[in-house]
Amino acid sequence: MKKWFVIILSFVVSLAQSQSIQYLADGFDDNRNKWFEEVTAAYGFKIQEGHLVIDANTTSVHTFQNVGITKDDDFGMHARMIFFNGTSEGWMGVRFGMSEDAKKYLTFSYNNAQGFLITANFGKKHEVLRQSKSTVIKPYDYNTLTIIKRSGEYQFLINDKQVFRDAIKPFFGPMIALYVSQNMSLRVDEVQVFDPKKGKQRIIASQAAMAKVEEQDVKNIILTEELPPDFQQFYNQFEKFAFPYDYSTVINQAKDVTQLPFVQKHFYQYEISTTRDHYTFGLAILSVCQSGYTFLVGHKYTTGIQRVFRISIEAFDKKGNKLGSKTVGSTVEENDKYYQTLHFRVSQKSASVNFDVEETYFNGNVRKSLVSFNGDLCNLNSY
Structure with missing residues (x-):
């Protein structure tokens, strides 16, 4: 016992x-x-x-x-x-x-x-x-x-x-x-x-994590809340490309989004008198993040005697509020000749979206740079 x-x-x-x-x-x-x-x-x-x-x-x-x-x-x-x-x-x-x-x-x-x-x-x-x-x-x-x-x-x-x-x-x-x-x-x-x-x-x-696990198309993820109509219209103009890809891929698919209300609201509020003939182009969706989305956007404008095509990364939350912007590089024409040309290749490694950028100037000098950001968190300043 x-x-x-x-x-x-x-x-x-x-x-x-x-x-x-x-x-x-x-x-x-x-x-x-x-x-x-x-x-x-x-x-x-x-x-x-x-x-x-x-x-x-x-x-x-x-x-x-x-x-x-x-x-x-x-x-x-x-x-x-x-x-x-x-x-x-x-x-x-x-x-x-x-x-x-x-x-x-x-x-x-x-x-x-x-x-x-x-x-x-x-x-x-x-x-x-x-x-x-x-x-x-x-x-x-x-x-x-x-x-x-x-x-x-x-x-x-x-x-x-x-x-x-x-x-x-x-x-x-x-x-x-x-x-x-x-x-x-x-x-x-x-x-x-x-x-x-x-x-x-x-x-x-997170839904971003689910997309990676299940390999869903990033554009077909079902969101917990709908996008505002003007932001949804903007979002629908962009393509999603499989990494890696380069400048020639996105430039061939560029869509003129200049007249969209969302573009007029977020990309033209700081126009200066020396900038004219400004057009905006939708190039690619880069990532669906925890808090929103990142897009590759083209900006074509004239300043002085130069015609510029600048490419930037733009981040917005799910309500369409701007989270940040980061320049990738530019092509510049002057007197009908290229003053500066641009090439890049964009790839993804884990959470990092990376642009290997090469800008070539009229005198033959080449400037190489790496532009990166955290694609999971829409944080353009993390790297």
């Missing part, structure tokens, strides 16, 4: 331990898990467009949750995130085993130089447990960080590939956190705490 009592008691204790963890699966469609939200000059935390947005303007910051993990628990933690802007080689990642005063913790982080770092912070001092590089890290793109603890041993995975494994002794408390270094902005669209025996859940965080 005593033996059975011990077995039953052990089972009850084991069950109580397994139920102490508050398992979590958050895709940030809302703030049901009550993440800290506040925006100041020094930092910002907010839920926006299916992401937890973390801005560390003047200091490194983290935001945390108490999930009830103890030093004896087996658990898994998983997060998917993307660098948005700021110091490109700064650290971003997750923290776990954090004390309730948030002063002691273990950190698993990475940067855009394909480095990863695992540290233990004891409050007044910290210890580097592992620092190395890995080609599994995708610079400037979404990356996943996963920690799995079983029987006192930790596995560290980036994009589901193990980069380190060790029996780590320090453990400070029940909290997990997301963090980013000073002068950086981070977007997190998924965080989970899970039972390693059952594995993590599958969360589709």
Whole structure:
């Protein structure tokens, strides 16, 4: 009888331990898990467009949750995130085993130089447990960080590939956190705490992500909300081409969109007296982003004795509000002769849309440049 009592008691204790963890699966469609939200000059935390947005303007910051993990628990933690802007080689990642005063913790982080770092912070001092590089890290793109603890041993995975494994002794408390270094902005669209025996859940965080997974035509994605009529009319004039392609491809498909109300509203408000014969052309849809769309647009105009055809990237949100503009390059004619010619090739690597640009001048000089932006987030200033 005593033996059975011990077995039953052990089972009850084991069950109580397994139920102490508050398992979590958050895709940030809302703030049901009550993440800290506040925006100041020094930092910002907010839920926006299916992401937890973390801005560390003047200091490194983290935001945390108490999930009830103890030093004896087996658990898994998983997060998917993307660098948005700021110091490109700064650290971003997750923290776990954090004390309730948030002063002691273990950190698993990475940067855009394909480095990863695992540290233990004891409050007044910290210890580097592992620092190395890995080609599994995708610079400037979404990356996943996963920690799995079983029987006192930790596995560290980036994009589901193990980069380190060790029996780590320090453990400070029940909290997990997301963090980013000073002068950086981070977007997190998924965080989970899970039972390693059952594995993590599958969360589709955005329609842009769905389009990649299912290889849908980017123009046929069903949106959660309709575009305003004038923006829809503008959108319908653009073609979507399979990457890679070049200048000759888009110029042959250019459509004159000068008279569209949306174009008159957004592209002609700053006309100056020295600019005349201004026409606007729709060239290509470049990407469907978390917050809107990016387009390749041509601007033909005369200024002085020069006739210019300038190509730019234009970003708009789903309401048709302008998010930004970035020039790719120009062709210039002067006295019926080419003063400057333009060629480019546009390609996509992970989230990055890249233009390899070559401008040739009348004297034979050639200027080469790379114009890039984050196609997943409509962020024209991220690279």
